[in-house]
Amino acid sequence: MTRSFANAAARSEQLLFLTDEQLRSGIELMFFAYRGFTADPDRMLEEYDYGRAHHRALHFVNRQPGLTVNALLDILGVTKQSLNRVLRQLVNDGLIESRVGEVDRRQRNLYLTESGRALEKALSEAQRARMRKAYMAAGPEAVHGFRTVLEQMIDPEMRSRVLSLMQEDGSNG
Amino acid sequence: MTRSFANAAARSEQLLFLTDEQLRSGIELMFFAYRGFTADPDRMLEEYDYGRAHHRALHFVNRQPGLTVNALLDILGVTKQSLNRVLRQLVNDGLIESRVGEVDRRQRNLYLTESGRALEKALSEAQRARMRKAYMAAGPEAVHGFRTVLEQMIDPEMRSRVLSLMQEDGSNG
DNA sequence: CTTGGATAGTCAACAAGACTGACATAAAAT
């Protein structure tokens, strides 16, 4: 079903009325939706004097316990110095544990502590609640389309890595 | 066809397998897609020593020529001090013109200059190209779903304003 | 075994762009 659209790509522009105005409104939707998407966690993080960077670190460490700093760096696409400041705070505050690597002792493997898991859970529950609401209001087909377009919007090199990251679903519970 | 799913919202959770992992991957898609979405303009803006804030100002002034500072403030959701710094640069650099309001002379109506339009066009063309590509790869139905979910993700109060803003399509060309 | 280069991570200093708070000015509204 999705396959047949690959061929139809050439026709899509007409089918979709891909006028500049249509595309512009898509751009605006992304802008406003992303703001909504981050609004709830942002509010919660204020109380801890943390920002989005902390949230992202907590999220991906939770997703892949034992992640090295370098791997996290690649995912987040920031400089190691920038990440390090955030990570240092989270380690000092006892939300993340940084263990020296067993095979390569230059590496640091990152894990959430008990309280790290608690904060991550609180943040992600707020965000999931908003997303669940949007999904349910929009309906199953819309959700499928939403995911399909978002995947296409990701940078091509990043895309395969993201998709394979998401394959690992359920491996950590 | 889409209508019938409104009723089915209650069943959606099952239909959609709205597990935490499903929702988590949606969250990650938003993160990575938004990065892709802003990547091209970000690169171009660097050459001008501008940032995303400048892009957003140019975008919305282009969208609604004659916009007042206050209206722009509401749209962007930042403080006037923050916006003012950006606006001052853009006015000094001759990209935005700030005219005293004709009915209310306290207000400043904002317009793009020739070169402001040029930069806005370059930025938005890059962004539209990425979105067009994603739309065409995903297909018409996916695009519809994408837009539906994004709308639902916007903060409820903001939503009506955004949607009515997007009704004005094509009024400026 | 030692030297040297590459890799992993840390520390320090700086910049952009958010923020708050205080204040100024002009014009509209009461």
Place this chain on the structure above:
DNA sequence: ATTTTATGTCAGTCTTGTTGACTATCCAAG
């Protein structure tokens, strides 16, 4: 005349990005 509104500005802070310099470790070649 006084208050409120719209805008602009100054000063200072915070988050989060940047670059540059540094330490620690690994690995490979002599």
